[in-house]
Amino acid sequence: MLRTCLFACFLSLSGLLNAQGTYQIALLKYNGGGDWYANPTSLPNLVKYCNDQLAMNISTEVPTVEVSSPDLFTFPLVHMTGHGNVVFNGQETENLRNYLIGGGFLHISDNYGMDPYIRPMMKRVFPELEFVELPFAHALYHQKFDFPNGLPKVHEHDSKPPQGFGLFWEGRLVCFYDFECDLGDGWEDQEVHNDSPDKRAKALQMGANIVRYVFSGAE
DSSP states (O other): OHHHHHHHHHHHHHTOOOTTSOBOEEEEEOBSSOOTTOOTTHHHHHHHHHHHHSOOOBOSOOOEEETTOGGGGGOSEEEEEESSOOBOOHHHHHHHHHHHHTTOEEEEEEOSSOHHHHHHHHHHHOTTOOOEEOOTTSGGGBSSSBOTTSSOOOSOSSSOOOEEEEEEETTEEEEEEEESSOHHHHHSOHHHHTOOHHHHHHHHHHHHHHHHHHHHTOO
């Protein structure tokens, strides 16, 4: 299938295997003043969960990569979060677009307050595309863990339901954006937000679904 072929080419061309023979997930560092560094324990916890629950072999080292860096192309999945402003300049816009078209995947987790900034920036990256809400039947919600009603609600802000939006390039989901969900918060150490075990479990399960969807080349 097309996504699988693209992903296989992406792996072979960009050298995604590190010295330990494992893949890496990276945190995206952006400009504009927003706190790209929010939720410092979230990705390490998600990686550990995926390795334990999905028998994956993802490196427990989670690097930071800048939007403009050529190193972006060495990661099959990058995660982006924050509460505030996001700015992509021309070079960053082009680099991120090439990364996503070339087989990469971006997961954006709105940590509340990011929405009015990330939407126009992603419109710069893909002026021809619009975010569309994923139907609950989409494969991303039905990997190892089943979410028949879409995203779990981790934290309450505006009494709105959580929504999952996607950007599709030539039929392939290249970016998934969780909104009114705080998914990344749910991956953090328990004492950070004092979330219930069930809420944290649901958040980690949904995160694992995203990782498995990306790594498996699912459609």
